Amino acid sequence: MLVTVWAGRRATIVIGDPQVACDLLDHRSAIYSSRPRFVIMGELFTNNDALLTMPHGDKWRKTRKIFHSGLLTKACNSYKPIQVAESQRLVMDLVRSPENFGKHLERYAASLMVCVAYGQRVDNLEDPLIKRIYERMAYMATLNVPGAFWAESFPVLKLIPDCLAPWKREVKRRAEESTQLLSELAFDVRDRMETGDAPACFTKTLWEKREENPEALSEREIAYATGSLFGAGSDTSSSTLTSFILAMTCFPRVAAKAQEELDRVVGHDRSPTWCDAPNLPYCSAIIKETLRWRPVAVMGGTPHASIIDDHYNGHFIPKGTTILGNLWAIHHNEKYFKDSHDFIPERYLSPCEDGTLPYPHRDGHSAFGWGRRICPGQKLAENSLFITITRILWGFNISKARDQITGKEIVPDIFAYTDGFNSKPQPFQCRIEPRCPRVLEVIEQESLLGEQFLEKYKSR
Numbered sequence: 001m002l003v004t005v006w007a008g009r010r011a012t013i014v015i016g017d018p019q020v021a022c023d024l025l026d027h028r029s030a031i032y033s034s035r036p037r038f039v040i041m042g043e044l045f046t047n048n049d050a051l052l053t054m055p056h057g058d059k060w061r062k063t064r065k066i067f068h069s070g071l072l073t074k075a076c077n078s079y080k081p082i083q084v085a086e087s088q089r090l091v092m093d094l095v096r097s098p099e100n101f102g103k104h105l106e107r108y109a110a111s112l113m114v115c116v117a118y119g120q121r122v123d124n125l126e127d128p129l130i131k132r133i134y135e136r137m138a139y140m141a142t143l144n145v146p147g148a149f150w151a152e153s154f155p156v157l158k159l160i161p162d163c164l165a166p167w168k169r170e171v172k173r174r175a176e177e178s179t180q181l182l183s184e185l186a187f188d189v190r191d192r193m194e195t196g197d198a199p200a201c202f203t204k205t206l207w208e209k210r211e212e213n214p215e216a217l218s219e220r221e222i223a224y225a226t227g228s229l230f231g232a233g234s235d236t237s238s239s240t241l242t243s244f245i246l247a248m249t250c251f252p253r254v255a256a257k258a259q260e261e262l263d264r265v266v267g268h269d270r271s272p273t274w275c276d277a278p279n280l281p282y283c284s285a286i287i288k289e290t291l292r293w294r295p296v297a298v299m300g301g302t303p304h305a306s307i308i309d310d311h312y313n314g315h316f317i318p319k320g321t322t323i324l325g326n327l328w329a330i331h332h333n334e335k336y337f338k339d340s341h342d343f344i345p346e347r348y349l350s351p352c353e354d355g356t357l358p359y360p361h362r363d364g365h366s367a368f369g370w371g372r373r374i375c376p377g378q379k380l381a382e383n384s385l386f387i388t389i390t391r392i393l394w395g396f397n398i399s400k401a402r403d404q405i406t407g408k409e410i411v412p413d414i415f416a417y418t419d420g421f422n423s424k425p426q427p428f429q430c431r432i433e434p435r436c437p438r439v440l441e442v443i444e445q446e447s448l449l450g451e452q453f454l455e456k457y458k459s460r
């Protein structure tokens with residue numbers, strides 16, 4: 001399924017079929033890995049220094065390399081102790097105030113991203129550092145609203161002198177503020193490196209690279225590379241975890257089956273770790289099914305764009321065409337996923353046994369995008385999902401909340417999601433209770449260890 005939408009003389013193709021998306025965006029990714037022109041967000045606000053909106057070219061290649069070196073499996077392994085400690089804090093938070101599960105998941109993901117990026121953690125969402133970062137993100141979100149800026153449709157307006165264009169002055173002012181924030185954060189890590197007080201983190205790796213070869217990486221490149229991590233990795237991870245809680249609330253047989261597996265492999269005297277992964281195929285299938293069932297980037301994230309003319313199945317696709325992989329349609333294509341709105345991890349254990357077609361990507365879904373633009377944080381995100389999802393399943397029973405007056409079960413709506421390019425469940429209620437006294441005891445003991453470990457990442 002491939003639909004073309006014309007906006008003036010600019011074509012946008014929306015893909016709803018997994019095979020077409022993989023044919024174009026994976027197999028022909030040399031052609032389809034650019035981004036469309038983003039006049040406000042890309043050119044005026046970030047000077048095209050943010051990876052997400054950077055067009056194809058040498059600068060993008062160099063920035064991708066920076067991301068890969070800081071997020072490769074080896075680098076990701078060095079972040080595992082932080083993920084363990086933050087997951088210990090997360091499950092303790094769920095014991096203390098289970099009704100605030102959404103906030104706890106958000107704090108977990110935010111803290112992890114600032115730890116990975118800058119080597120300092122966030123104890124609560126009111127932390128001044130996190131508030132400044134959120135404020136920057138909220139402003140950036142306003143820049144991407146379709147129709148908000150005429151210059152997006154008529155780029156020539158970008159050339160109007162600043163004195164005649166208050167909107168342009170405001171974007172530039174906010175851009176300066178943003179650069180100042182990102183530089184402050186990056187230089188703070190460098191200061192701490194000098195006093196021997198900077199734990200391993202992405203920014204530290206980049207400063208070390210610059211020390212080896214100052215030509216390789218400018219100060220601005222360091223600030224913008226690390227600045228992209230939070231925006232790209234925080235909401236995406238917490239929204240996926242919230243969808244997982246929604247699925248467990250609405251499909252209780254799945255959690256029960258996972259708990260049988262966890263009891264057999266892990267027992268009650270310790271919580272799961274990544275070493276258990278090969279013996280937890282059902283839990284791993286739950287993670288894949290969560291990413292498929294409710295992909296965060298419903299329209300595939302930031303659109304791709306083609307850099308040369310191409311032909312596909314009799315269609316002519318001109319250079320500069322915008323391509324959207326409609327992940328919602330792709331992940332709910334019934335030829336590949338039968339009863340696609342049911343949460344069925346078994347589809348990943350015995351693929352195609354239900355008569356469906358084999359998914360054209362080895363992951364069995366495309367939640368992290370495609371080709372040369374595929375999410376560089378995938379490994380880090382998968383590690384996070386594994387450690388948090390297995391620990392929640394191991395530690396808690398999740399069930400439907402009950403109406404306090406009638407006593408009737410409250411059934412959340414599995415379609416009630418927020419609007420926008422990134423989507424997460426609307427607030428819903430559920431019950432989250434420790435499975436047994438022994439598990440509760442282990443959670444309490446481990447959370448003390450986690451707190452000790454996180455001391456060195458304390459927010460300053």
Ligand code: HEM
Binds near residue numbers: 051071232234370380
């Ligand atoms: C469950 C969590 C996550 C999901 C579902 C997700 C999904 C995505 C998707 C769909 C894209 C667009 C890919 C494309 O254009 O084809 C993307 C891009 C990106 N993601 Fe993630 N992501 C997640 C976590 C992360 C994390 C933890 C990081 C950082 C450590 C990260 C960093 C990025 C960056 C920098 C890009 C832009 C890549 C580029 O334009 O070349 N993401 N992600």
